[in-house]
Amino acid sequence: MAAAAAAEHRDAPPADAPPADAPYRDPARPVAERVTDLLGRLTREEKVAMLHQYAPGIPRLGLAPFKTGTEALHGVSWLGEATCFPQAVGLGATWNRDLLRRIGEAVSTEVRAFHRREPPEGRARISLNVWAPVVNPLRHPLWGRNEEGYAEDPLLTAALATAYTRGLRGDHPQYWRTAPTLKHFLAYNNETDRCTTSSDLRPRVLHEYELPCYRGPVEAGAVAAVMPSYNLVNGRPNHVGSHLADHLRAWPNGAGLLVCSDAEAPSNLVAAERYFDDHAESHAAALRAGVDSFTDHGEDPSVTVRRITEALERGLATEAEVDAAVARQLTLRLRLGELDPQLDPYAGIGPEVVDCAAHRELAREAARQSVVLLRNAPRPGGGGPLLPLPPGAKLAVIGPLGDDVLRDWYSGSLPYRTTLLDALRDRLGAASVAYTDGLDRIALRSTSSGGYLTADARGLVSATADAVGAAEEFAVQDWGHGVCTLRAADGRHLTTDGYGVLAATADHPDQWVVQETFRLERGTDGRVRIQHLGSGRWIAVAAGSGALTAYAASRDQAEPFALRTVSAGAERAARLAAEADVALVVAGNDPHLNGRETEDRTDLSLPPHQEEALRAAHAANPATVLLLTSSYPYAVDWAERTLPAVLWSAHGGQEGGRALAEVLLGDHSPAGRLPQTWYRAGQRLPDLLDYDIIGSRATYLYLDEEPLHPFGHGLSYTSFGYGEARVDRAELPADPEARITVTVRVENTGDRAGDEVVQLYSRAVDSRVPTPLRRLQDFARITLRPGEAREVALTVPVRALGHWEVAHDRWTTDPGDYELLVGASSADLRSRARITLTGPAPLPRPALGTAVPARDFDDCAAVRLVDRTRERGEAVESGGGAPGVLVFRDCDLGSGAAGVTLAVSRTAPGAAAVEVHLGTPVPGAAPAAVVSVPSTGGRYAWTEVSAAAAVPGGVRDVHLVLRGALRLAELRFTP
Structure with a gap:
């Protein structure tokens, strides 16, 4: 009776609760009206508390505690068992909008189940x-988080992101x-010093490459939030950058976007980046820039509340x-039905949906569609292509990834x-499929104790064994660059117990700071010392017990071990391959090692031991197939x-192995296509850190060399023929709102059903500025039966044929x-059509009496883009070493100029100057003007300096040579 009374009291509204007919409680009213009413009922203290990721509940208003952020990149993360789909880069390889939408639906349904x-x-x-x-577009293949993005192309990225967010949002x-929530805004493709590096983003790269990845899904109306990235752009941290307001929230459907900070990024503004002097100042700047939810100090909101209150x-x-x-927070919460549970169509979703049969089948379909056939030559000795595998073939599976499924x-x-x-084995029987992991088995004998390392039944490792048996053999997995893992006979990985004692108890490397990696260093004495990479300490042997510990502070204090190779993995791989009809070597990466969040890769090579096992298998059996399972490209020349x-x-998730087997056996013809370029060794x-894809000729858009495999590449078990490309209009005005339809007949000319990904690219025939060699404009994945x-029909908006015109600070499409x-x-373009856009010729850049922003150059050398003030504007900086160069083409100087004026700032001592040249500087020729630049006392202390110049009129190229350390924001020719 007392318990029932207590429950009734707990469910009753607080005494100061608003009336039941308060506007914010009425689901029939517009969301904006409800938000305004609710906002007016909050105290200042309550509102400030809501700015932290973990917002407290406000019982008197019926608001429950709320947090931002559930990870759902390719399945629900960190909350327990949930359907695991292929990595995002694998989903990118499907080139399938509909599939991504269905996966988004499945993932969001499981999120709802966890939410309940x-x-x-x-x-x-x-x-x-x-x-x-x-x-983030996959601009560079060495980026540690390559696995998290969809593609190096902005259109493909935006199309798949739009599909996924539509699925997440619901209908x-x-x-x-x-x-x-879209991640991570903006120009974020490096883990090295990611909290302090600045990405130089010239306007053309910003508007043509980076922003389209975000704009597509935002304008589609399926995005609720965005997360700024850790890095700086043009010298300013993204969490206080003006791009949030100037672009994201200025687009259709972008005005109400919630901005969630990345973890600890608000503190980084002072701590790591030293961009502000104190946290009150930095948090105010972030709030002004548009940050709505501060992800900082874990679940403790007190620090954020104190800083914003100050x-x-x-x-x-x-x-x-x-x-x-x-x-913006309340708008999002109302959209999610928090105050209208009786009307929320998703409120009844229960735990039965998590890893249900339909989601398992969808995971399998996604894994199948993501497989890319890179090469398929005839069988050794003649005949058709080696794949699909011939019926009845005896197989050898080689490599630890052949019998494992790794998470990221x-x-x-x-x-x-x-x-x-x-x-x-499920399909063919165990007798038809042999296996070896291809790893070296080693034994290690302690110099101090004389005993071999051994793992007992509990996994504890000690140097106490007198002889080498199964318990004393450790498999060495070399991941390259001196990083390896060690596995005991039962397959468990060697790790630490949290106190520095080593034990073979880990299933996989699977922590933020990995505890399962080691470096084996052989000294001049022939002995091996072992470093535990998670702690940086070295392995020692405890006196008496012989237990292994990561206690040694230096190599000199490390235990020397005698290493004996019990069996060589490459030799076992060769023997097994020789006994098989086809050898399948499975190679690749562990997503927690050597290329992951916080760690970029240093090269494109396979780990040496994987390459060794692959070559040994091929030497023993020419019918050897390489199956790469990886988060990123390799140079496998x-x-x-x-x-x-x-x-x-x-990495294909829970159904990755089954899907790959179905492709190998010919149940499904592979139709995945590469979402990024694969480069040669x-x-x-x-x-x-070079984000200027135009100047560096990067990605397939500008790469003028032949790569190992081009963007969009992928083979099939069947063949497809293309007819003539036809356009609905061969000539039309350069109207950005117009669209061109391209139609092509595609036929399955092979003897089996398959999917083809039809890709449409564009190219400007004679462009006045550097433009892509080819640019993806549309694509369609279709299924065709034999014959x-x-x-x-594919479409191209005329606008998409254009570029960002720096001379006029706008998008333009040239006739x-x-x-x-x-x-x-x-690279495999079968059919083409030509169109002509008509319209007036482009106007030259106004330069006489008009300020020309220094950042709007056409070309540059030895300069970088920087912040003009802490919160807005951009400038160009030369470092004082090699002279900086800025090129402004087609400047309209009218009837001529008598002088030039520059907006500059400078802190360095000594002389500095800007030379103004008309046309390309000629050695020995005098510049049109030389403007001296004094010290202004600070990087944001801007002043104007001028010099006389006799500049003839007309349209001319202007070259500036920056000598000495200085900042330049604008130049202006004066009549």
Whole structure:
């Protein structure tokens, strides 16, 4: 009786609760009206508290505790078992909008099931604000987080992100199933020093390459939020950058976007980046820039509350800015049905949907569609292509990834693992499929104790064994660059117990700071010392017990071990391959090692031991297939030249092994296509921090060398023929709102059903500025039976043929001739049509009496882009070494100029000057003007300096040579 009374009291509204007919409680009223009413009922303290990721509940208003952020990149992450789909880069390889939408539906449905669980007292439910997808274009193959993006092309990235977010959002006109968040805005493709590096983003790259990845899904109306990235852009941290307001929230459907900070990024503004002097100042700037939810200090909101309160008290921030942020949060919560549970169409979703049969089948379909056949040559000795595998073939599966399924940092807990070995044996029988992991087995004997390392039944490792048996053998997995893992006979990985004691108890490397990696260093004495990479300490042997510990502070204190190779993995691989009809070598990466969040790769090579096992297998059996399972591209030149078949798939999740087996056995014809360029070994790559894809000739858009495999590449078990490309209009005005339809007949000319990805590219025939060699404009994945043909219609907006015009700070499409090219990849273009756009000739750049922003150059050398003020504007900086060069083409100087004026700032001592040249500087020729630049006392202390110049009129190229360390914001020719 007392318990019932207590429950009734707890469910009753607080005494000061608003009336039941308060406007915010009425679901029939517009969302904006409800938000305004609710906002007016909050105290300032309550509103400030809501700005932290973990917002407290406000019982008097019926608001429950709320948090932003549930990871859902390719399945629900970090919350327990959930359906695990292929990595995002694998989903990118499907080139399938409809599939991505269905996966988004499945993932968001499972998020809803987790959300329905009752949280602990006072805690928020699992958030329906999902932090996915990642839409950073895969500009550089060495980026550690390559696995998280969809493609190196902005159109493909935007198309797949739009499809995924539509699935996450749901189709209800009023209520959202989940609220998707795009990550990570902006120009974020490096892990090295990611919190302090600045990405130089010239306007053309910003508007043509980076922004389209975000604009597509935002304008589609399926995005609720965005997360800024850790890095700076043009010298300014993204969390206080003006791009949030100037672009994202200025687009259609972007005004109400919630901005969630990345973890600890608000503190980084002072701590790591030293961009502001104190946290009140930095938090006020972030709030002004548009950050609405501060992800900082874990679940403790007190630090954020204190900083923002101080900012308000010091007049650095206003309550109106707080109100704007809270209003966006409340809008999102209303969209998710928080205050209308009786009307929320998704409120009844229960746990039965998690890893249900339909989601398992969808995961299998996604894994199948993501497999890319890179090479498929005739069988050694003659005959047709090696794949699909010949019926009745005896197979050898080689490599530890052949009998494992690996997660990445954003994978969910796998409900089950289906390995390739399991799948093949299920289909063909164990007798037809032999297996070896191809790893070296070693024994290590302690110099101090004389005993061999051994693992007991509990996994504890000690140097106490007198002889070498199974328990004393450790398999060494070399991941390259001196990083290896060690596995005991039962397959468990050597790790630490949290106190520095080593034990073979880990299933896989699977922590933020990996504890399962080691470096084996052989000294001049022939002995091996072992470093535990997670702690940086060295392995020692405890006196008496012989236990292994990571206690030694230096190599000199490390235990020397005698290493004995019990069996060589490459030799076992060769023996097994020789006994098989076909050898399947499975190679690739562990997503937690050597290329992951916080760690970029240093090269494109396979780990040496994987390459060794592959070559040994091929030497023993020419019918050797390389199956790459990886988060990123490899430079596998030798395999491409030598092996009859090579396939790639990203880590495929719980159904990856079964899907790959079905492709190998011919149940399904592979139709995945590469979402990024695969480079050759030794091929020129731009610096990881060089974001100027135009100047560095990067990605398939500008690459003028032949790569190992081009963007869009992928083979099939059947063949497809292309007819003539036809356009609905061969000549039309350069109207950005117009669209061109390209139709092509595609026929399956082979003897089996299959999917083809029809790709449409464009090229400007004679462009006045550097433009892409080819640019993806549309694509369609279609299924055709043998002999079946289909008319495929693809569209190109005229606007998409254009570029960002730096001379006029706008998008423009030039009149002239353009080619529209249709084919099976960016390099396999089967059919083309030409169109002509008509219109007036482009206008020159106004320069006389008009300020020309320095950042709007056409070309440059030895300069970088920087911030003009802490919150807005951009400038160009020369460092004082090699002279900086800026080129401004086609400047309209009218009837001539008498002088030039520059807006500059400078802190360095000594002389500095800017030379103004008309046309390309000629050695020995005097510049048109030389403008001296004095020290101004600070990087943001801007002043104007001038010099006389006799500049003839007309349209001319202007070259500036910056000598000395200085900043330049504008130049202006004076009449």
